[in-house]
Amino acid sequence: MKKSLLALTLGGLGIGITEFVMMGxxxxxxxxxxxxxxxxxxxxxxxxLGVVIGAPVLVAIAGSYPPKKILMALMMMFVAFNALSAFAPDYSTMFIARLLAGLPHGAFFGVGSVVASKLAEKGKAAQAVSLMFAGLTIANVIGVPLGTYIGHNYSWRYTFVIIVAVGLITLLSLKVWMPVMKATKDRDLKKELGFFKLPEAWLIILMIAIGTGGLFSWYSYIAPLLTDVSGFSSDSITYILVLAGLGMLVGNFIGGKLADKFSPAKASVSLLITMAISLVFVYFVSDNQTLSLVMTFVTGAVAFALAAPIQMLMINTAKGSEMLAASVSQASFNIGNALGAFLGGLPLAAGYGYTSPVTVGTLMALTGALFAWVLIARTKRMAVN
Structure with a gap:
């Protein structure tokens, strides 16, 4: 593994911890x-909300600077705003701190994805991108459980101090290991924003926001599903979430290889259909503890196998606007996070059981696959014409 890619992985680790540890x-x-x-x-x-706002805005503002400087500036923001979270004296300050902490998230992954693809060996761009996203999965395996434990037993503020430390280490590794790359010359922001005029762009945005929302419709309510339906004790949930994180880690690397071997679009539609099938299995086997554990691992793997393919799909579609497009995919992913949690909660509010969000997730994954299929069909039709 190149040290420059390791620096991006460390950034993904810090971002993953600060995003997901809040649930615990x-x-x-x-x-x-x-x-x-x-x-x-x-x-x-x-x-x-910070991710959705910051992803396109920060890339649009900073896109004319060298990638190394952009990544370091984004990580400085990450460190500063998470430090503010650690010392926030009241709810209002904490809310503002969390909003600001989300700003560099999508931009870091957007710029990092383009940088990783350029640093990759020929034919292994998606696998290089998956190495960056491995930080997110490692966060779910190690960082989030550890941060939750420290928060429960000592203070949640110490968890944010650890996040700041990871950010500082990332900043140092970017400075030492990341090679200097030239800034984009003669950058035309108006032309880059023309990306949003492409029907393909909106098909991908909808595919990500709705399709990956299927993951969060399941994952947002996984704790009550495991305790009330599967019959696990509440004390075991942390360990089961580690199992889900391991699945995400494995799936992330599988997705990178799939996107390099096949087209990112084909990999995306196949994985979204597989996610829907996986969620159907979750629905029917959740009352069996052994099978429930198996499907927790499998569903986590399938869901995060999508990370590299959808990022490469965005980059390949947006020639001349790669950084902006890659950051938008992260904003779309976070819209999927909010959308999946909201829609998955509707049947619960209506009085249905804890397996009901899984049915919502299945429909969302299939809808995302439909958008991916339309994108493929449109691309083939344009190639013929």
Whole structure:
């Protein structure tokens, strides 16, 4: 593994911890800041909103600078705003800190994806991108459980101090290991924004936002599904989430190889259909503990196998606007996060059981696959004409 790619993996690790650890820290933060659990949940939404805003805006502003400088500037923002989270004295300050902490998320992955693809060996661009996203999966295997444990047993503020430390290490590794790459000359922002006029761009955005929303419709309510339907104790949930994280780690690398061997579009549609099938199995076997554990691993693997293919699909579609497009895919992913959690919660609010969000997730994954299929058909038709 090239050290330059390792620097991107470290960035993914820090971003993954700060994004996903909030789910486990909500009770501790709510108690310390004297707010309700639903209010604390708004801190998750604040981060997602920051990602959606920051991804295209920061890349549009900074795109004319050398990639190394952009990545370092984004990581400085990451360190500063997570430090603010660690010392936030009240809910309002914490909300603003989480919103600001989300700003560099999508831009880092957007710029990092393009950089990784350029640093990759010939024919292995998607695998290089998957190495960066491996940081997210490692966060779910190690960082999030560790951060949750520290938050529960000591203080949630210490968890954010650790996140800041990871950010500082990433900043140092970017400075030392990341090669200097030339900035884009004669950059035309208006031309880059023309990416949003392409029907293909919106097909991919919808595919990501709705298709990956299927993952979050399941994952957002996995804890009550495992306790109330599968019959696991609440103490075992952390360990089962580690199993899901291991699945994500394995799936991430599989997705990178698939996107290099086949076209990213074909890999995406196949994986979205596979996700839908996996969620159907989850629905029917959740009352069996052994099979439930198997499907937790498998579904996590299938879901994160999508990361590299959809990122490469965006990059390949947006010639001349690669960084902007790659950052938009991350914004779309976070829209999927919010959309999946919201739509998955509707049947629960209507009084249905904890397997009901899985059915919503299945429909979302299939809808995402439909958009991917339309994209493939449109691309073939344009090639013929």
């Amino acid at each position: 820290l909500l009770p501790d933060i709510a108690k310390d800041l004297s707010i309700t659990i639903p209010q604390a949940g708004h801190l998750i939404s604040a981060y997602a």
